[in-house]
Amino acid sequence: QEYNSTQLQQQPNQPGLVALPSSLNSVVRNLANMPEKRVAPTIDNAEDFDLKLPGFLNKNKTLAILLDYDGTLAPIADNPNKTVMPITTEVVLNKLAKHPNVFMAIISGRGIKDVQNRVGISGIMYAGNHGIEIERPDGSRHDYQLPIEVQENYTKLVKELRANVEKNNAWVEDKRVSLTYHYRDTPLDIKESQKQVAVKIIESHGFRANQAHEAIEAKPPVNWNKGEAALFILKQQFGENWADDVKVVFAGDDTTDEDAMRLLQGVGKSFRISTDPQIQTFADFRLSRQDLVSDLLKWLSSAYGL
Ligand SMILES: O=P(O)(O)OC[C@H]1O[C@H](O[C@H]2O[C@H](CO)[C@@H](O)[C@H](O)[C@H]2O)[C@H](O)[C@@H](O)[C@@H]1O
Numbered sequence: 001q002e003y004n005s006t007q008l009q010q011q012p013n014q015p016g017l018v019a020l021p022s023s024l025n026s027v028v029r030n031l032a033n034m035p036e037k038r039v040a041p042t043i044d045n046a047e048d049f050d051l052k053l054p055g056f057l058n059k060n061k062t063l064a065i066l067l068d069y070d071g072t073l074a075p076i077a078d079n080p081n082k083t084v085m086p087i088t089t090e091v092v093l094n095k096l097a098k099h100p101n102v103f104m105a106i107i108s109g110r111g112i113k114d115v116q117n118r119v120g121i122s123g124i125m126y127a128g129n130h131g132i133e134i135e136r137p138d139g140s141r142h143d144y145q146l147p148i149e150v151q152e153n154y155t156k157l158v159k160e161l162r163a164n165v166e167k168n169n170a171w172v173e174d175k176r177v178s179l180t181y182h183y184r185d186t187p188l189d190i191k192e193s194q195k196q197v198a199v200k201i202i203e204s205h206g207f208r209a210n211q212a213h214e215a216i217e218a219k220p221p222v223n224w225n226k227g228e229a230a231l232f233i234l235k236q237q238f239g240e241n242w243a244d245d246v247k248v249v250f251a252g253d254d255t256t257d258e259d260a261m262r263l264l265q266g267v268g269k270s271f272r273i274s275t276d277p278q279i280q281t282f283a284d285f286r287l288s289r290q291d292l293v294s295d296l297l298k299w300l301s302s303a304y305g306l
Contacts, residue, residue, distance in 0.1 A: 035265045037258070037280035040272065044288050046295035052285065056269060057247065057303035062101050062238070064248045064268075065300065066230050066260065067293075069108040069115050071253035072273055075290050076213050078184060080110070080173065083118065092297040095306045097121050102304060103246075105233050107131055107226050109217055109256055111175040125237075129178045130219055130256055131229025142232070144224045146177060150206070154179075157205040157218065165198045177220065184214035210255050217256055226252070227259035243267040249300065251293055258282050271296060 043052060057063070067073055073093070074083040085093070097104045105125035108115040112128025112135055119126075127134045134142040146154075158179060161172050169185035181198045183191055195216065202209040202218040210217040219225070230250065234242045242248075248268030250260050261270040261282035272283035273290050287293065 035262060035282055037282055039278060040281050040283050040286045042277065042286045042288050043271070043292060043296075046292075046299065049296060049299040053269065057300065059101065059304050062103060062246045063099075063300065063304065064103045064105070064234060064237070064242075064246050065096060065297075066105045066107055066233070066248065066250040068226075068252035068254065068257050069106055069110060069118065071213060071290060072251050072257075072293055073106070073119065080180075080182075085119070086291070086294060089294045089297060092294065092301050092306075093119075094121060096297060096301050096304070097124050099301075099304055099306060102300075103237060105230075107229055107233075107252075107260065109175075109178070109180065109212075109254070114175075125233055127226075127229045127233065129175055130217070131224060131226050131232075132177050132220070134229060134233065142236075144222070144229075146220055146222060150220050150222065151177075153205045153207070154220065157202065157207060160201050160205070161198060164201060165194055168194060170194060170198075179218045180212065181216040181218065182214065183216075212254055212256070219256070225259040226256055227261075227263035230260045231263055249296075251287070251296060253290070 041052060043049060070076060070080070070083060073089055074085045077083045096102050105127060106115055106119050107127040109130050110128055112126055112133045115128055116126050123137045125134070125136055132144045154177065158172060158174050161181060165181070166172050168187060168190060170181065170183040173180040173182060183195050186194055198216055199209045202216065206221050207218045208221060210219060234246065234248065238246050248264060250264050250268060250270040251273065252260065253273035257272070258281065261272060264270050265282055269285070270283040271285050271287050272279065272281040273287045273293065275288060279286060287296065
């Protein structure tokens with residue numbers, strides 16, 4: 001099994017890992033120069049962007065906009081097939097995507113074809129399956145190679161989940177290399193226990209179980225995630241010194257987006273969409289409502305003269 005530094009801290013019960021007293025934990029973090037999650041300043045309305053980020057944007061500098069899809073560009077719906085981007089978001093997103101000084105990438109947990117069809121903008125970069133598959137505007141791809149053993153375990157995992165917990169309205173979304181176990185419509189009295197069985201099955205196959213909206217994301221145990229994918233995309237597009245030349249903005253709403261928020265700390269500005277005022281995040285700001293994403297995009301587009 002492979003773990004990155006954050007997961008090492010979050011999973012002290014893994015075999016071979018020693019849980020540190022909390023006082024030592026912060027010493028270790030400082031030594032390793034690792035950022036910590038905390039309650040981030042909040043953006044509550046469109047005016048807050050200018051007020052809280054004065055001077056951040058510069059229309060003469062390239063802007064890289066990296067965005068999550070579900071819960072960010074489109075509000076959460078009760079079924080993944082029912083998501084729709086609000087028209088205002090769609091319009092401003094299309095304008096930004098065409099700007100010569102703007103680079104755009106959508107980094108989603110969905111399968112790549114699925115998210116491409118839903119966003120529907122050509123000429124931008126897409127990453128699917130939490131960054132495992134990446135497609136450039138010219139159609140060329142980067143696929144993170146999963147070890148054979150992990151691929152085999154994935155096939156077994158799908159089978160076992162389907163046989164044991166695809167019941168009581170819960171279902172498995174098989175995305176070839178990662179899956180989502182959806183349990184929104186499972187009756188309340190058995191929801192939690194059935195979900196716990198699913199989590200156990202996921203972990204017994206060596207996969208990571210991440211809490212999502214009425215769903216569990218099962219991700220392969222590799223050191224590749226939305227954060228690594230974001231850095232890979234920026235390096236490929238702008239070279240090793242991308243941080244000197246490019247203004248980076250990232251927005252996402254989920255636990256899986258935190259990987260990007262963590263790795264972009266200090267080199268970009270990131271926004272976590274959450275209604276929870278106490279949420280702990282690596283993001284620079286919390287957007288208190290999903291519809292503020294549209295305002296974020298309008299703020300970017302007006303700074304770039306659109
Ligand atoms: O990384 P994202 O673009 O945010 O994708 C994350 C997952 O989104 C989808 O599930 C979530 O959104 C659904 C539609 O709003 C909702 O019904 C579900 O409860 C959410 O968990 C998608 O189905 C997954 O494949 C993505 O991994």
